[in-house]
Amino acid sequence: MLVVETIAKIRRAYFVDGRPIKAICRELGVSRKVVRKVIRSQATEFRYERETQPLPKMGPWSSELDRLLAANQSKAARERLTLIRLFEELRGLGYTGGYDAVRRYARRWSRERGALTASAYVPLSFAPGEAYQFDWSHEVVLLSGVTVIVKVAHVRLCHSRMLFARAYPRETQEMVFDAHDRAFALFKGACRRGICDNMKTAVETIFVGKGRLYNRRFLQMCSHYLVDPVACTPASGWEKGQVENQVGLVRERFFTPRLRFKTLDELNAWLLEKCIAYAKAHRHPEFADQTIWEVFEAERPKLVPYAGRFDGFHAVPASISKTCLVRFDNNKYSVAASAVGRPVEVQAYADRIVIRQDGRIVAEHQRSFGRGETTYDPWHYVPVLARKPGALRNGAPFKGWVLPAAIERIRRRLASTDDGNRQMVDILNAVLTDGLPAVEAACAEALGHCVHSADVVLNILARQREPAPPANIMTPAALTLRHAPIADCARYDNLRRTI
Known part of the structure; x- marks a missing residue:
């Protein structure tokens, strides 16, 4: 089964690491035909129908076992239950697996619990183009005189410390896609690894340790930019400490005192200028003789080349009312009258809404972020x-x-x-x-x-709409009249006599 994650690994191994096809086949356990198909097609996913969906016995009960282990850990030592007792309690709730699975899970849980309580940290160092970090923050600004809480996306290159910040009305998946694309366009490339937290727009399921089930669309974006996604351990902000520090820096230097702008676009244009100006004016923490911008310029050749804009939209199915309106995100948008009566797919981008039906665009509007707003296109109703x-x-x-x-x-x-x-x-x-x-x-x-x-x-x-008159046709010399015909009604009388 060729899943999106495997496709991403194949693309990174071939295009970024330059590994031969034979080595990729041996490492990932796939055939040469499959590897060649991924490389030649430039696709980030291949659709297939899964016949069966295997489910591990422990998976559905991991959250319940976490609760039992945490409650047991909080008790006094003499009141704690043994693993056998916890296993029996879990069986009483409906768990059908074995004791060994519970024992291995509890051992890993204890090791992670001990690591969380440690107060010592190890300084991190990153090679040029190795990794970037991503995070969100909430800031308060004044837009057209109204106090608004905006969500600011932060991207930071781990080696050069080059920063990028952009404000959005939401933290939805399409905003994540747009922030990555704008950051990589500014950097003129991407890194081999992307470090983020376990945001719902990227991670669907958190397994024990570093195991993650990533969102399919998020994996497609990472595959497009040849990025290997890495999610931090829950409640472990130090694993992406650079971007966490950037959040405080941007809030202190850029958003204090409270900013005043007419529109969000003006705010973002100002933020971009401030990020570049800060990088050019401040020294790099490790290379004191160079500014952040100078180290960033030296890092640029090491980045994965910018692959162009990813078609980053969040798709949801919708129905059309008899008034030619589609509801999305508490707002309504008009569609072509010919589309009424059949379902459509709403593709939400960061700045616009595209509505498709059977692969055909039936409407496209600027996105509204209020509540109860209706956007009409009069031509849809003609x-x-x-x-x-x-x-x-x-x-x-x-x-x-x-x-x-x-x-x-x-x-x-x-x-x-x-x-x-x-x-x-x-x-x-x-x-x-x-x-x-x-x-x-x-x-x-x-x-x-x-x-x-x-x-x-x-x-x-x-x-x-009528076709143009035909061009003048040249008459051959043999057919050209030498003498103009003379009008003579007697000719008609002669024809009558012969009949």
């Missing part, structure tokens, strides 16, 4: 106007609709006629087939002749 032209006057999607100047002038003139709505709907429907520039030009031509009828506009469009 086909409905053919059956209900009266909706053009009071329809919610058409309130404040800004049309091109020529079309708007015809719309105002038709408003005073009895069938003005019907004629305007005919003109708007022509946009769906002829395009907005052609209809605007036809309306301007009609107004030039002091006419504002829909029939005239449609007639102009029909004439524009």
